[in-house]
Amino acid sequence: MKKISGIFLIKALLISASVTALALIAGCTSGFAEPFDINNIYFNYNTVSDSDGKYIVITKHIVSQSDVNIPDTIYGIPVKEVAESAFAGDSRIKTVNFGKNMRRVGNNAFGSCTNLQTVTFNVSMSDIGEYAFQECTSLQSIDLPEMTESIGRGAFYNCGQLSEISVPQGIKSIGGRAFVGTPWLKSRSNDKMVIVGDGILIAYNGSNVELTLPDSVRCISGAFAGNTALQEVTLKNGITSIGDMAFMGCGSLKEINIPSTVTEIGGSAFYGCSSVKKLVIPESVQSIGDGAFTDCRAALFVKEGSYAEKYCAENGLDCFLSK
Helix, strand or coil, X not given: CHHHHHHHHHHHHHHHHHHHHHHHHHCCCCCCCCCEEECCEEEEEEEEEECCEEEEEEEEECCCCXXXXXXXXXXXXXXXXXXXXXXXXXXXXXXXXXXXXXXXXXXXXXXXXXXXXEEECCCCCCEECCCCCCCCCCCCEEECCCCCCEECCCCXXXXXXXXXXXXXXXXXXECCCCCXXXXXXXXXXXXXXXXXXXXXXXXXXXXXXXXXXXXXXXXXXXXXXXXXXXXXXXXXCCCCEECCCCCCCCCCCCEECCCCCCCEECCCCCCCCCCCCEEECCCCXXXXXXXXXXXXXXXXXXXXXXXXXXHHHHCCCCEEECC
8 A cells, every 4th residue: 555655646746747847838927828839839928918808928939940930829819929039049940920910029039040031020010129130140131011110129230131121101110220230221321311111210321510300300210329420410390209329429419409399209319428518308208218318418408397307306317497
């Protein structure tokens, strides 16, 4: 009897250990979810909920394969997102196909997948995250769906063979350095201003020390980063966003106005603008990114009770009340 009891005890321990191991592999934060197998490719995933109901987030690629096919659904639940760094650094991946329900690719999701050559999107994609495809050095072309609303900071940074990119006309937001280091952007070096999507200025190739931006510019995204010659910029009404890294490292910039139409100042927008003496931030600004004024010696003038005044107080920045 003791032997039989011992066998039962060992079996119970083995079963318990197996269940624990599976739970750890699944990595699910909201209940157990076994790895999902489609076409011999295994994914870990989480089931989450929003106002539209349940959806799936792919969190990890378990078995490395050359062709990654993100399914439309898993057990009937739509797959809408690939999580941060889910496939990062997987050098075996050559193609990625997103299912019809995909909405977002997370930060660095496919970063440094150095053999990735082809990415097929679908008509519903709305956001490619920050550095989502950075340093995918074999990627040659990208055809973004028309419904894409935003491209994250550094999304295609240093994709050294990316020479063909279709940017939808209606896209409203592009993060700083999204296309830096791509042949596509280098091929437009003869354009004084590279404006894409809905009036997004992503590069300035001119040599002016004083500059007035055209009426067609609605957003500035990393366009002047590292420009040490620029001294004065005039922004016109109609600009709504001074985006990520817009004037980062413009050490000679002395004067710039922020129109009352601006609602957003992106992260590191004025980082290192050490020669600017004064910045008047209008009440219209409702969002200011991290490090927007780091190493910027400008006196910040804000309206009492405004978002900008609250931002300064929360980040330990001195500011003055403007009339």
